[in-house]
Amino acid sequence: MKNQPAPSKFMRWFDPRFRQMGTWAFILNRVTGLGLALYLLLHLFMLSKLVQGETAYNDFIALAKTPVIKVGEMFVIAAGIIHGLNGIRIGLTSFGIGTRYQKQMFIGLMVVSLILIAGFAYVMFLGE
Amino acid sequence: MSQSKWNITLVVYRQKTGGHGFFQPFPMEVDPDEYVLDAIERVWAFHDRSLTFRHACHHSTCGACGMVVNGVEKLTCITTIRSVTHDGGILKVQPLRNFPVVSDLVVDMSNFYTRLEQAHFGQVAALKNADLAYEKPKYREQEANNERLVDCLECGMCISACPAALTSTSYVGPAILAAIQQTYVQTGDPDLLDCADSQDGAWRCHSAFECTAVCPSNVDPGWRIMDLRKRIVGNRVAKLFEKNKEKVAK
Amino acid sequence: MNNISKPKAGEGTTLWLVKIILGGLVIAFLVLHFIVNHLIAPGGLLNYQAVLDYYSNPIIPIIEGLFLIVVIAHCLLGVRSVILDLNPSKRLLKILDIVFVLGGSIAVGYGIWLLVILTART
Numbered sequence: 001m002k003n004q005p006a007p008s009k010f011m012r013w014f015d016p017r018f019r020q021m022g023t024w025a026f027i028l029n030r031v032t033g034l035g036l037a038l039y040l041l042l043h044l045f046m047l048s049k050l051v052q053g054e055t056a057y058n059d060f061i062a063l064a065k066t067p068v069i070k071v072g073e074m075f076v077i078a079a080g081i082i083h084g085l086n087g088i089r090i091g092l093t094s095f096g097i098g099t100r101y102q103k104q105m106f107i108g109l110m111v112v113s114l115i116l117i118a119g120f121a122y123v124m125f126l127g128e
Numbered sequence: 129m130s131q132s133k134w135n136i137t138l139v140v141y142r143q144k145t146g147g148h149g150f151f152q153p154f155p156m157e158v159d160p161d162e163y164v165l166d167a168i169e170r171v172w173a174f175h176d177r178s179l180t181f182r183h184a185c186h187h188s189t190c191g192a193c194g195m196v197v198n199g200v201e202k203l204t205c206i207t208t209i210r211s212v213t214h215d216g217g218i219l220k221v222q223p224l225r226n227f228p229v230v231s232d233l234v235v236d237m238s239n240f241y242t243r244l245e246q247a248h249f250g251q252v253a254a255l256k257n258a259d260l261a262y263e264k265p266k267y268r269e270q271e272a273n274n275e276r277l278v279d280c281l282e283c284g285m286c287i288s289a290c291p292a293a294l295t296s297t298s299y300v301g302p303a304i305l306a307a308i309q310q311t312y313v314q315t316g317d318p319d320l321l322d323c324a325d326s327q328d329g330a331w332r333c334h335s336a337f338e339c340t341a342v343c344p345s346n347v348d349p350g351w352r353i354m355d356l357r358k359r360i361v362g363n364r365v366a367k368l369f370e371k372n373k374e375k376v377a378k
Numbered sequence: 379m380n381n382i383s384k385p386k387a388g389e390g391t392t393l394w395l396v397k398i399i400l401g402g403l404v405i406a407f408l409v410l411h412f413i414v415n416h417l418i419a420p421g422g423l424l425n426y427q428a429v430l431d432y433y434s435n436p437i438i439p440i441i442e443g444l445f446l447i448v449v450i451a452h453c454l455l456g457v458r459s460v461i462l463d464l465n466p467s468k469r470l471l472k473i474l475d476i477v478f479v480l481g482g483s484i485a486v487g488y489g490i491w492l493l494v495i496l497t498a499r500t
Contacts (some may be wrong), residue, residue: 002149003229006296007464013291018199022337024352026291029334030460037453044485051495054426061424080408087401090335094398096358099351100262102337296465327462331394332462364391 025106029086032079039076070124077124078117085109134160135217138167140179141222142227151220152176160210164202165193166210168221168233188344191281194288196222202284220239224288226301240284242302245324249307250314253278257314260348261355278310279345286339286349298328302339302349305330309352309359318363325360340346372373393455400452407445414438434500439493446489454478 013030016023049060063069089109093099134158143149154171165183172179184190186205193204198212198220213219227235256272258279259265267274286302287293293301305324314321324330333353340350415423415432421450423429458478460465 001144003225003227003235005221005226005293005295005299005465007295009294010464012294013463019289019336019338022335022341023291026334026336032350033456034460040449040453044489047489047492050426050429051492057426057429063397083407084401084408087398087404091398091402093335093354094357095361096354099354102335102350292463295463298465325390327390331390332463360391361395 021106025086028082032083032086035079036076036083039079040117050122064127072115074121074124077120078113081113081116081120082110085113132156132160134209134217136167136209136213136216136343137218138171138297139169139197139218139220140171140233142179142232144178144231149229149312158209160215161208162219163205164195164197164207164209164212165204167207167219167335167371168204180231191283191344194224194283194285194344196224196288198351201225201288203281203283203285203344206344214302224284226287226290226293227284235284237282237284240287240301240303241282243304244282244307247304247307247320248311248315248317249280250311251277253310253314257310260346260351261313279347280306280310281345283344285342285344286347289338289342291336292332292334294333296328299332300324300328302333302353303347305333305356306339306349309356312359321363323354324356325364330356330360389427394425397455397459399451400455403448404445406451407441407448410441411445430496430500433496436497439497443490443493446493447486450482450485450489454482488493 014027016027046060049056064073086106086109088100089098089105092105093102098105135155136158138154139151140154141149142152152206154175156167156170158167158170165186168179168181169183173180181195182192183205184192186193188203188206191203194201195204195241196202197204197207197227198218200212201224202212205223221233223233223235225228227240230236252275254273254275256265258276265272278325282303284303286306290299290302292299308324308329309319311317330353333350335350335354337350339353340348343349423432458474461474462471
């Protein structure tokens, strides 16, 4: 009989259609979490450039200043902010703090996220 | 009931034992203020007697008629056609998700009921325990020990909507966890907390709160799961202090 | 009594609490990391010499080392939690746990080795 829970259905985790705001929080947390896990791996690899010496590190920094990498880093910063703030919501509601207002908390924290992300974007792209 | 009629297409999920699932359309004229269940019953009565679906009370107290209507879990006996579609629109009805399909819109709830029993879920509770703790009491103090039926209809819609229940058969689901919380509030049985304290219990929840969003009653399963977490942690800490006290006493 | 969900070596209270506490620490360390690395550190650590000068302060490798441990642990617990949602068998989970512990230990060891090398060069 079909229609049963199955690991193969995991792609439906990321389908927000017909669902409420809490699902958006769940999707964002999962996507940003997995994305940040991948970034952590890349970041540790990047840090090996420091050990390889001055030229290797400085060459890498030159690459990091290119627009494509800057956009990528912007996504990482956005992911970190969203995951961190939504994590605060999860931590608080899990101890009964603000559970009834979790929707409003999510909206508020995402507004804060947008402001912070905009701030970082300004510094990264329009700053010195 | 309104005067004007709507022409809609009721699209119903069909699946018989051993067969593949498919969607069957039934164009029909309906009164938009009728309920989705009325339209399904009309299909059964006048078009296809092989259509199987669950229904009983027709007034949202039994929980039998929970289905997925245009992508969202609904109690079809109290969901007006007007609220889910429009004149000329599609009304897509599917069985609840995350339960095995027995036939058409009927799903196998046996595992769910077994787990409710294992949670010692009581359908009756004192007024002081039946209401949600954060709500203002709707009874007088002297009535606090009067009993009523608890809010959970055992409809299973919360499990259908839950993203964690989508991929895991062993996750007990929001209804069971809410039942554990309800029973714990009534009985204080610490074994119940141990029940919920596992990867397939309270810690599997990822705070999507879809259970609360689709609950047709006043259970607020999301809140109850978080309350359960708080109690589990509190119980663990209390046990830790008890152990230390015993050590000191020795 | 506990026959609804049998006790498993999955994610009970302890692991979940550890994940949440580590998450809080990640936020704290990240804020510190950003402020110090990109606002206070001269040149924003955008060249090799700036990095060496930065790591000459003994407190920096300690903070960065702690940050490394906290972030790797939280990351692996999070990924493990996602895998638990897929209801892996006991055997598969045991294998994955070994992979996570080994992987995490290697990542932490590698990070600390980097810190030691950098500090030695200052």
